[in-house]
Amino acid sequence: MLEIKNLNASINNREILKGLNISIKPGELHAIMGPNGSGKSTLANVLSGKEGYKISGELNYLGKSLNEISIDERAQKGIFLAFQYPTEIPGVNTSNFLRTSLNKVRKAQGKKEIDALSFLKLVKEKSDELGMDEKMLTRQLNVGFSGGEKKKNEILQMKILDPSLIILDETDSGLDIDALKIVADGVNSARDKKKSFLVITHYQRLLNFIKPDFVHVLADGKIVKSGTKELAMELEKTGYKGIN
Amino acid sequence: MSKQNTNIPQDYKYGFTTDIDNIKAPKGLSEETIKFISKIKKEPKWMLDWRLKAFNRLKVSKEPNWQKPKYPKINYQDLYYYSAPKSMKDKPKSLDEVDPKLIETYNKLGIPLNEQKKLSGVAVDAVFDSVSVATTFKDELTKKGIIFCPISEAIQKHPDLVKKYLGSVIPISDHYFATLNSAVFTDGSFVYIPPNTRCPMELSTYFRINAAETGQFERTLIIADKGSYVSYLEGCTAPMRDENQLHAANVELIALDDAEIKYSTVQNWYPGDKDGVGGIYNFVTKRGACRGKNSKISWTQVETGSAITWKYPSCILQGDNSVGEFYSIAITNNHQKADTGTKMIHLGKNTKSKIISKGISAGKADNTYRGLVDIGRKASNSRNYTQCDSLLMGNKCGAHTVPYIKNKNSTSTIEHEATTSKINEDQLFYCNQRGLNQEEAVSLIVNGFCKDVLQQLPMEFAVEAQKLVGISLEGSVG
Numbered sequence: 001m002l003e004i005k006n007l008n009a010s011i012n013n014r015e016i017l018k019g020l021n022i023s024i025k026p027g028e029l030h031a032i033m034g035p036n037g038s039g040k041s042t043l044a045n046v047l048s049g050k051e052g053y054k055i056s057g058e059l060n061y062l063g064k065s066l067n068e069i070s071i072d073e074r075a076q077k078g079i080f081l082a083f084q085y086p087t088e089i090p091g092v093n094t095s096n097f098l099r100t101s102l103n104k105v106r107k108a109q110g111k112k113e114i115d116a117l118s119f120l121k122l123v124k125e126k127s128d129e130l131g132m133d134e135k136m137l138t139r140q141l142n143v144g145f146s147g148g149e150k151k152k153n154e155i156l157q158m159k160i161l162d163p164s165l166i167i168l169d170e171t172d173s174g175l176d177i178d179a180l181k182i183v184a185d186g187v188n189s190a191r192d193k194k195k196s197f198l199v200i201t202h203y204q205r206l207l208n209f210i211k212p213d214f215v216h217v218l219a220d221g222k223i224v225k226s227g228t229k230e231l232a233m234e235l236e237k238t239g240y241k242g243i244n
Numbered sequence: 245m246s247k248q249n250t251n252i253p254q255d256y257k258y259g260f261t262t263d264i265d266n267i268k269a270p271k272g273l274s275e276e277t278i279k280f281i282s283k284i285k286k287e288p289k290w291m292l293d294w295r296l297k298a299f300n301r302l303k304v305s306k307e308p309n310w311q312k313p314k315y316p317k318i319n320y321q322d323l324y325y326y327s328a329p330k331s332m333k334d335k336p337k338s339l340d341e342v343d344p345k346l347i348e349t350y351n352k353l354g355i356p357l358n359e360q361k362k363l364s365g366v367a368v369d370a371v372f373d374s375v376s377v378a379t380t381f382k383d384e385l386t387k388k389g390i391i392f393c394p395i396s397e398a399i400q401k402h403p404d405l406v407k408k409y410l411g412s413v414i415p416i417s418d419h420y421f422a423t424l425n426s427a428v429f430t431d432g433s434f435v436y437i438p439p440n441t442r443c444p445m446e447l448s449t450y451f452r453i454n455a456a457e458t459g460q461f462e463r464t465l466i467i468a469d470k471g472s473y474v475s476y477l478e479g480c481t482a483p484m485r486d487e488n489q490l491h492a493a494n495v496e497l498i499a500l501d502d503a504e505i506k507y508s509t510v511q512n513w514y515p516g517d518k519d520g521v522g523g524i525y526n527f528v529t530k531r532g533a534c535r536g537k538n539s540k541i542s543w544t545q546v547e548t549g550s551a552i553t554w555k556y557p558s559c560i561l562q563g564d565n566s567v568g569e570f571y572s573i574a575i576t577n578n579h580q581k582a583d584t585g586t587k588m589i590h591l592g593k594n595t596k597s598k599i600i601s602k603g604i605s606a607g608k609a610d611n612t613y614r615g616l617v618d619i620g621r622k623a624s625n626s627r628n629y630t631q632c633d634s635l636l637m638g639n640k641c642g643a644h645t646v647p648y649i650k651n652k653n654s655t656s657t658i659e660h661e662a663t664t665s666k667i668n669e670d671q672l673f674y675c676n677q678r679g680l681n682q683e684e685a686v687s688l689i690v691n692g693f694c695k696d697v698l699q700q701l702p703m704e705f706a707v708e709a710q711k712l713v714g715i716s717l718e719g720s721v722g
Contacts, residue, residue, distance in 0.1 A: 081677050087670040
């Protein structure tokens with residue numbers, strides 16, 4: 001699914017990622033943990049194609065290089081980033097936005113645009129699964145949403161767009177325990193053999209609810225240790241300092 | 245004939261020219277020109293006298309120069325003041341007699357005039373350079389006593405109404421361009437809604453400039469009698485040329501007791517090319533009088549075209565409890581300039597006004613909101629709310645807000661809110677990450693920014709306007 005080899009990324013001449021390697025197979029869920037400033041969000045941005053970074057190394061997705069592929073094309077090819085801070089877009093209806101987005105993805109896959117009725121049905125089904133009030137979709141995109149609502153909205157979009165590679169960037173930050181459970185349930189229900197997940201988190205807490213196949217520790221722009229979920233438990237005890 | 249400008253991206257899809265034989269007035273501004281126009285329009289003497297009075301006033305009037313966008317001196321002797329397709333000389337009696345080239349032009353603009361194809365629920369008056377080509381749904385409106393016709397026809401057929409109201413909101417002596425228009429106006433629409441009548445459809449005029457070196461001076465007069473309602477929309481386009489063309493229109497609205505007029509504009513005159521060559525000078529005077537008690541006038545404008553837009557659709561709130569509204573979107577890209585806003589003059593008691601202005605600047609454009617709220621001594625318990633938001637794209641454009649606020653009545657209140665923001669990188673990234681490309685993302689975000697104004701447009705036109713917002717900003721980011 002995703003093959004990252006010797007990835008270096010810098011912004012404004014400051015090196016952030018320094019030779020990062022990861023390989024994720026279909027169906028796997030990898031967690032990346034690391035202290036503040038270790039390059040976690042940069043990794044999420046670089047994978048989604050955000051501009052402004054100077055990049056070297058290999059980034060292969062579904063066997064093809066992602067170099068030269070724009071953000072929107074990556075999204076259409078099934079890369080989804082659940083944002084740490086989903087941005088507010090005033091005046092834009094959440095439901096219309098989601099439908100526009102879904103139709104862009106469908107079009108790229110050679111499918112017909114979804115009609116209004118089927119879309120409503122799909123939204124109802126997915127928001128029910130998440131135990132969400134679909135009325136949220138009649139509001140302006142993320143405007144006045146609580147932290148929890150914003151994150152739930154990200155997970156709902158993920159479920160509706162049905163991407164192949166899902167990057168969760170600190171989705172657990174700012175969530176109370178109930179919202180955390182809803183988000184985790186959403187992720188768990190979306191897991192299948194074809195999808196891969198890259199879960200970026202600062203705390204081990206989320207991994208009590210989402211069981212990773214692999215855990216990597218990111219420090220100073222590199223993976224310094226990899227293991228299974230026991231590694232996360234260990235980190236919880238010793239802290240990131242214990243790893244170095 | 246000036247050459248067609250070929251050095252432009254094809255994003256202005258209305259830039260074509262219709263090749264048609266014209267009758268023109270002698271070049272230049274003179275008494276002869278005015279007599280020519282009056283004669284060819286078969287006007288009564290009182291109308292010619294009115295024009296000549298304006299012309300005499302013009303001789304002692306000076307062009308204003310306080311606005312922000314400056315322009316090279318206009319040589320008024322180098323313009324044609326009347327241009328009409330030859331085939332329109334002997335007024336065609338029905339659409340079958342109208343030159344097919346003209347019908348085709350309007351088809352290309354998306355305004356079919358044929359009986360079979362005409363827009364459902366919208367009556368259209370199509371004005372081509374200096375004449376009205378056709379007016380649809382006339383018979384149906386006549387049954388209700390509604391008059392919707394070219395103003396040149398109204399001058400002949402309804403002289404009492406025209407005499408009573410023409411120039412009653414914008415006097416001949418108002419200012420240079422209004423005076424110029426009064427002297428040389430050629431065509432435009434006339435609307436009269438009888439008492440207690442709700443106009444059953446949208447009325448719409450589509451203005452098209454075609455001929456080169458020609459100014460368009462249209463005049464629109466709308467009267468809503470007691471207890472009536474009308475919604476009116478104007479649209480405008482012009483060919484792409486590398487000269488600047490002048491469009492100086494006067495629009496007067498009169499609302500009597502309990503009447504309501506909703507006036508919407510989607511202005512898409514040719515804006516000039518990306519280096520600022522060519523484009524229309526859109527110097528327009530629009531003013532509405534809420535003359536009766538409980539009357540209401542609402543202006544909605546979407547201004548995306550023109551090299552320079554310079555206009556302030558205004559409301560004079562004379563009647564007690566009358567309401568004035570102004571909703572505006574002004575988009576300027578490349579080298580376009582806009583200085584636009586409104587004037588709300590509160591004279592009656594308990595009068596209310598609301599101003600919502602959204603200015604968007606991109607490229608090297610400059611966008612100014614200029615507005616006056618004036619609450620008179622006798623306008624007790626009056627209220628104004630103003631909200632001006634500016635959105636900047638890139639770092640070479642400008643946005644300015646210039647509010648003039650006068651309150652002479654201690655029981656009245658005025659609120660003014662203003663914001664200026666840049667298009668947000670995070671918003672663009674978010675949209676891109678959901679599969680929208682840069683242009684789609686910009687269009688979505690800007691449409692969201694303009695939503696409060698867009699939702700004021702009649703439904704038939706809101707979708708078109710949304711698309712226009714996106715198209716006007718193509719290539720402005722990234």
